[in-house]
Amino acid sequence: MEMMSGDHSFTMTGRERNVLFGFMGLGLLCIVLTLIGDDAVHSRFWSNYLINAVFFTGVSFIALFIIAAFTTTYTGWYIVVKRIWEAYAQFLWVGLILMLVLIAGIWGHFHHLYHWADEAAVAEDPVLLGKSSFLNKYWYTFGTLIILGTWYFFFARPMRKMSLKEDAEGHDTSFSLYRKYKKYAAIFLPIGAFTSAAMIWQWVMSVDAHWYSTMYAWYATSSWFVACLALTIMMVIYLKGRGVLPFVTTEHLHDLGKYLFAFSIFWTYLWFSQYMLIWYANVGEETVYFHTRINEYPVLFYGNLVLNFVVPFFVLMRNDTKRKTGSLFFVAFVVLLGRFLDFFQMVKPGVLHTTHEALAHHGEEAATEAAHHASTFTAGFTIPGLLEIGTFLGFLAFFIFFVFKQMEKAPLVPKNDPYLAESLHHHVQ
Amino acid sequence: MSQHTKEVFYGLYNDEEDLIHAIEEANAQHLDIMDVYTPFPVHGLEKVMHLEESRLHIAGFVFGSLGFFTAFGFMTWVFTRDWPIIFGGKPYWSVPAFIPITFELTVLFAAIGMVVSFYTVCGLGPGVTNPVLDDRITDDKFCIAFETANADLNALKAFFAKTGAGEVHTKTI
Numbered sequence: 001m002e003m004m005s006g007d008h009s010f011t012m013t014g015r016e017r018n019v020l021f022g023f024m025g026l027g028l029l030c031i032v033l034t035l036i037g038d039d040a041v042h043s044r045f046w047s048n049y050l051i052n053a054v055f056f057t058g059v060s061f062i063a064l065f066i067i068a069a070f071t072t073t074y075t076g077w078y079i080v081v082k083r084i085w086e087a088y089a090q091f092l093w094v095g096l097i098l099m100l101v102l103i104a105g106i107w108g109h110f111h112h113l114y115h116w117a118d119e120a121a122v123a124e125d126p127v128l129l130g131k132s133s134f135l136n137k138y139w140y141t142f143g144t145l146i147i148l149g150t151w152y153f154f155f156a157r158p159m160r161k162m163s164l165k166e167d168a169e170g171h172d173t174s175f176s177l178y179r180k181y182k183k184y185a186a187i188f189l190p191i192g193a194f195t196s197a198a199m200i201w202q203w204v205m206s207v208d209a210h211w212y213s214t215m216y217a218w219y220a221t222s223s224w225f226v227a228c229l230a231l232t233i234m235m236v237i238y239l240k241g242r243g244v245l246p247f248v249t250t251e252h253l254h255d256l257g258k259y260l261f262a263f264s265i266f267w268t269y270l271w272f273s274q275y276m277l278i279w280y281a282n283v284g285e286e287t288v289y290f291h292t293r294i295n296e297y298p299v300l301f302y303g304n305l306v307l308n309f310v311v312p313f314f315v316l317m318r319n320d321t322k323r324k325t326g327s328l329f330f331v332a333f334v335v336l337l338g339r340f341l342d343f344f345q346m347v348k349p350g351v352l353h354t355t356h357e358a359l360a361h362h363g364e365e366a367a368t369e370a371a372h373h374a375s376t377f378t379a380g381f382t383i384p385g386l387l388e389i390g391t392f393l394g395f396l397a398f399f400i401f402f403v404f405k406q407m408e409k410a411p412l413v414p415k416n417d418p419y420l421a422e423s424l425h426h427h428v429q
Numbered sequence: 430m431s432q433h434t435k436e437v438f439y440g441l442y443n444d445e446e447d448l449i450h451a452i453e454e455a456n457a458q459h460l461d462i463m464d465v466y467t468p469f470p471v472h473g474l475e476k477v478m479h480l481e482e483s484r485l486h487i488a489g490f491v492f493g494s495l496g497f498f499t500a501f502g503f504m505t506w507v508f509t510r511d512w513p514i515i516f517g518g519k520p521y522w523s524v525p526a527f528i529p530i531t532f533e534l535t536v537l538f539a540a541i542g543m544v545v546s547f548y549t550v551c552g553l554g555p556g557v558t559n560p561v562l563d564d565r566i567t568d569d570k571f572c573i574a575f576e577t578a579n580a581d582l583n584a585l586k587a588f589f590a591k592t593g594a595g596e597v598h599t600k601t602i
Contacts, residue, residue: 272525279525319482
């Protein structure tokens with residue numbers, strides 16, 4: 001194919017490197033400032049760390065899941081952006097390291113993110129005792145190591161290697177390499193679907209250790225999904241503007257926009273399903289979650305729905321807003337912000353509660369004062385403060401730096417992919 | 430719909446690529462195409478035929494909004510004015526309980542409204558039979574049709590010969 005000439009390699013420019021390092025430095029500064037002004041158990045620092053670690057690990061997991069799902073379903077259009085998702089998925093091993101820090105924190109009692117990790121509290125609490133066969137530090141440690149390790153070492157890395165091998169060697173007549181790739185993808189789908197639920201229960205939902213909800217894993221995974229799509233759209237538009245993705249056309253952006261639109265609605269559907277069931281049944285153990293959020297975190301509670309449903313739904317409903325770079329980028333930006341807010345409101349109220357319990361346990365009266373003022377706005381807890389935004393930007397810059405490094409290792413067009421021609425001629429309208 | 434008949438001169442192509450090129454040629458020669466028939470949607474056809482974007486989705490939005498306000502408004506009126514009942518200790522105006530029904534009626538109104546709009550615009554409905562130029566248009570042939578009334582028949586024949594139409598026919602419909 002004559003248009004396939006050129007090597008389509010990607011190299012980070014010096015300016016990009018400087019900007020990314022600048023933001024990483026900002027993130028580090030914000031983390032240090034958070035630690036300095038923090039309470040005795042450093043709850044603000046650790047909850048920010050948890051949010052960002054889970055957020056970017058989730059984005060890379062979803063990238064792997066998208067590749068697996070599209071490969072299994074014979075999808076052709078996405079091949080021109082496949083290398084971006086491959087690069088995202090490689091971040092899983094960084095995610096593993098980020099989670100190792102949290103695991104070390106549980107064993108060494110550096111942090112009090114999880115109420116169930118406090119043995120003294122569990123012993124006298126029938127609810128936590130009942131859940132202790134799942135919510136314990138052994139499950140958390142080995143579950144995280146085995147599951148995250150499986151995602152990366154048995155799927156993300158070998159699949160990337162196969163994809164690069166395909167570039168170098170091409171295919172034999174029976175496409176045996178691609179068949180092997182397909183097997184990996186198909187096996188990953190059920191494994192990824194079930195294990196991601198367990199990970200979300202452990203990492204995020206167990207922050208509210210007393211609470212019950214069966215919708216939560218789906219709801220949080222769909223949040224990851226939308227976050228990954230928003231980041232992908234922004235990345236694709238940026239790289240296209242830089243001229244390194246010449247084969248990505250309006251047609252591909254249109255499809256990515258449709259995914260963003262559809263999965264924003266899917267997330268809202270799951271959010272509402274969880275909310276309505278709990279509202280209807282009106283069982284105290286369940287309603288406490290929303291009661292806290294509606295009364296004490298109203299900006300987060302309603303802002304979440306505005307940023308993650310109202311904006312993408314009404315802006316992306318039209319055909320042309322999905323095809324125009326400006327409107328698509330705008331919505332992806334708003335939704336990325338919304339995704340961060342969503343994880344923020346999942347984690348912070350539970351952590352604040354656990355912190356008060358922990359501090360009361362340690363007899364620090366002064367610090368428990370915050371508990372009685374939870375209804376007033378507290379930067380870093382009831383709304384994200386500047387330090388939270390800075391920390392998030394730092395992690396984001398680190399993620400993008402890692403992704404750029406991965407993208408430098410291989411051409412951005414997988415030239416021997418069997419579906420490449422379909423993707424190049426993609427036409428949706 | 431209209432009762433008067435018209436004579437149609439049409440050519441059949443075997444391939445959609447040939448069809449697209451033929452339409453481009455017809456545009457270049459300023460021939461007035463009556464319509465094009467294909468067995469399946471052909472990408473790029475709307476561009477070469479200069480068709481404007483369908484406004485059906487606007488109808489969909491309007492009917493959907495109508496369904497939304499009908500459902501939400503009706504339930505609000507029933508449960509706050511007409512017949513207030515307390516269910517499970519919930520307030521009369523229980524918005525979360527209304528949302529699933531509001532959603533269903535939005536979808537129902539949008540779907541039925543779009544079908545009715547589409548049938549009306551296309552002149553379709555019960556008892557209407559539309560003339561078919563050739564049965565194979567629904568199978569494997571691609572057709573360009575011209576009205577013969579104001580056309581130069583020789584020019585059309587030359588056009589079909591040039592663009593590689595497999596067959597050329599005249600039919601009164």
